Amino acid sequence: xxxxxxxxxxxxxxxxxxxxxxxxxxxxxxxxxxxxxxxxxxxxxxxxxxxxxxxxxxxxxxxxxxxxxxxxxxxxxxxxxxxxxxxxxxxxxxxxxxxxxxxxxxxxxxxxxxxx
Numbered sequence: 001x002x003x004x005x006x007x008x009x010x011x012x013x014x015x016x017x018x019x020x021x022x023x024x025x026x027x028x029x030x031x032x033x034x035x036x037x038x039x040x041x042x043x044x045x046x047x048x049x050x051x052x053x054x055x056x057x058x059x060x061x062x063x064x065x066x067x068x069x070x071x072x073x074x075x076x077x078x079x080x081x082x083x084x085x086x087x088x089x090x091x092x093x094x095x096x097x098x099x100x101x102x103x104x105x106x107x108x109x110x111x112x113x114x115x116x
Contacts, residue, residue, distance in 0.1 A: 006035045008042070016043030017081060021052040024060035024087065032060050036067040036078070045077045050085035061091040 005028065010016040018039045024032060039046045048064075050056075064078075071078045080088070092098050 006031055008035060008039045010043050014043060015045040015047065017047045017049050019049040019052075023054045024056040026057060026059045029059040029063055033063045033066075036063065037070075040067065040071055040074060040076055040078070043076070045079070046071070047079060047081040048085075049081050050087060051082065053085055053087040056085075056087040056091040058091065058095050061088070061095060064088070 005022045006018065006020050008016055008018050016039055018035055020032070020035075022028075036046070046067075068078050092101055
């Protein structure tokens with residue numbers, strides 16, 4: 001039996017956690033998009049648990065950014081549960097977005113997107 005790499009758990013308080021394990025690359029992009037979409041339909045606040053993500057590529061970074069915008073439009077939120085993951089940070093650097101993220105104060109830490 002194959003090990004699940006993405007799983008969602010909803011709590012009684014209307015929040016939920018999307019746990020991801022392994023690498024997030026173009027081969028997992030569709031699965032990530034479907035999981036985030038389903039999570040945002042099911043919960044008002046979605047916490048991302050990416051502590052066991054090895055690598056993330058631009059396709060999945062783009063999906064996360066899209067999910068944040070979608071969440072805001074639905075008056076919902078997406079945030080990393082325990083701060084930004086190393087894989088997310090590296091994907092930002094690899095994509096050349098580190099300066100933009102720092103300049104605009106964009107954060108996915110517990111409070112969601114913040115503009116400073």
